[in-house]
Amino acid sequence: MRVLVRRCWGPGPARRAAAVRSTPQWRALVGLGVSSGGEEGLGARAREKPPWRVLFFGTDQFAGEALRALHAARENKEEELIEKLEVVTVPSPSLKGLPVKRYAVQSGLPVYEWPDVGSGEYDVGVVASFGRLLSEALILKFPYGILNVHPSCLPRWRGPAPIIHTVLHGDTVTGVTIMQISPKRFDVGPILKQETVSVPPKSTTKELEAVLSRLGANMLISVLKNLPESLNSGRQQPTEGVTYAPKISTGTSCIKWEEQTSEQIFRLYRAIGNIMPLQTLWMDNTVKILDLVEVNSSILADPKLKGWALIPGSVIYHKQSQILLVCCKDGWIGVRSVMLKKTLTATDFYNGGAVHFWRRKEGNHLGKRSISRMLEGTSKVPQTLAFGETKNLDA
Numbered sequence: 001m002r003v004l005v006r007r008c009w010g011p012g013p014a015r016r017a018a019a020v021r022s023t024p025q026w027r028a029l030v031g032l033g034v035s036s037g038g039e040e041g042l043g044a045r046a047r048e049k050p051p052w053r054v055l056f057f058g059t060d061q062f063a064g065e066a067l068r069a070l071h072a073a074r075e076n077k078e079e080e081l082i083e084k085l086e087v088v089t090v091p092s093p094s095l096k097g098l099p100v101k102r103y104a105v106q107s108g109l110p111v112y113e114w115p116d117v118g119s120g121e122y123d124v125g126v127v128a129s130f131g132r133l134l135s136e137a138l139i140l141k142f143p144y145g146i147l148n149v150h151p152s153c154l155p156r157w158r159g160p161a162p163i164i165h166t167v168l169h170g171d172t173v174t175g176v177t178i179m180q181i182s183p184k185r186f187d188v189g190p191i192l193k194q195e196t197v198s199v200p201p202k203s204t205t206k207e208l209e210a211v212l213s214r215l216g217a218n219m220l221i222s223v224l225k226n227l228p229e230s231l232n233s234g235r236q237q238p239t240e241g242v243t244y245a246p247k248i249s250t251g252t253s254c255i256k257w258e259e260q261t262s263e264q265i266f267r268l269y270r271a272i273g274n275i276m277p278l279q280t281l282w283m284d285n286t287v288k289i290l291d292l293v294e295v296n297s298s299i300l301a302d303p304k305l306k307g308w309a310l311i312p313g314s315v316i317y318h319k320q321s322q323i324l325l326v327c328c329k330d331g332w333i334g335v336r337s338v339m340l341k342k343t344l345t346a347t348d349f350y351n352g353g354a355v356h357f358w359r360r361k362e363g364n365h366l367g368k369r370s371i372s373r374m375l376e377g378t379s380k381v382p383q384t385l386a387f388g389e390t391k392n393l394d395a
Contacts, residue, residue: 007382046144052082053084053122054086054123055087055125057088057126057146058126060099060100060129061211064100066149073224081224081225087100088130094123095162118327122146123142127146127147128216135343139182142229145228148178150216152174152175153175154177155240155242159244160245161248163205163208164205164271164275165271167270169198172198173199175196176212176215178192178193178219180234190235193222203263203270204271207276248272253278254279256287257328258312261329277289286338288338289338290337292335293330294333295323299320303319305325305332310327313327317347318344319333321345324336
């Protein structure tokens with residue numbers, strides 16, 4: 001049976017020229033009436049047209065939007081696009097569970113936890129933000145293969161964090177790609193549908209995710225309405241313009257004051273600030289940057305600031321605006337609040353909160369006016385990622 005499936009999905013006699021492609025164009029088993037059945041499960045008799053039986057793989061909010069669209073299509077009895085909808089997600093340490101699982105349970109949809117994928121019959125699989133490599137054996141059990149809703153214009157930003165890297169690298173255009181999964185590698189299969197959108201200025205990952213999730217859900221439904229035709233007209237991804245979007249780590253959040261410009265730091269903040277706070281070191285203690293703001297022109301025009309040496313990592317307290325001004329590679333950024341052991345406003349940080357923390361930790365009894373001496377020489381940030389001097393601009 002496996003040989004039959006491979007042959008029917010591969011190029012037929014009239015398409016021998018296409019056989020030389022490095023990535024095969026998967027073809028659907030339309031109208032053959034075969035089923036893998038037996039011990040493997042998941043076998044489905046191929047259908048020529050809707051309604052489809054769908055197994056959905058997903059985890060997060062982006063995937064949740066696609067699942068909602070599929071569920072709405074299943075509930076729409078007039079159109080008859082989806083007959084059966086079941087869900088596979090991954091285990092979560094949270095008691096609430098992942099967004100996809102919460103929605104599936106609330107909607108009364110059958111849910112399986114990976115690697116359990118159930119044993120029912122399905123026509124097509126759909127993946128969105130799943131983060132697991134699906135085996136060739138699993139892919140081949142779906143007559144129409146497995147579709148992937150990917151939030152980028154492939155081949156740009158292949159990998160698990162495309163929206164984050166879109167924001168992080170300042171892309172002005174992005175989009176969504178509906179592709180068919182190929183075995184053994186992420187995001188390399190043929191493109192069935194692709195649409196582009198402009199990235200709104202200064203948008204965060206969360207804001208952009210909301211835009212792309214709605215676009216992706218609508219595109220998915222469009223592809224399913226004409227599934228056999230979409231598969232037959234799929235095109236291979238270009239070999240040029242390939243970039244990768246790896247997972248972010250705690251190290252990604254570390255600010256490098258001497259290496260990063262203010263624009264790069266703000267992009268980092270917009271890209272990952274809703275996931276983890278940016279951080280630096282202050283006297284060998286981790287400081288989390290909670291509220292980052294742009295420094296307006298009136299502050300930058302202050303004569304006292306203009307006379308200040310541009311030492312990356314140095315910190316000045318601006319009393320009038322109640323922010324900390326931190327020097328980076330090409331200028332200043334503003335910080336309204338930070339976290340040491342607890343959350344501190346910029347004013348708290350200057351008025352003694354930081355000193356009291358240091359005093360408890362080290363047993364010292366230095367006052368606020370000693371901050372400059374305490375921090376003197378700490379602006380060599382490539383190794384330490386430390387704040388530099390902390391002074392009051394209005395003192």
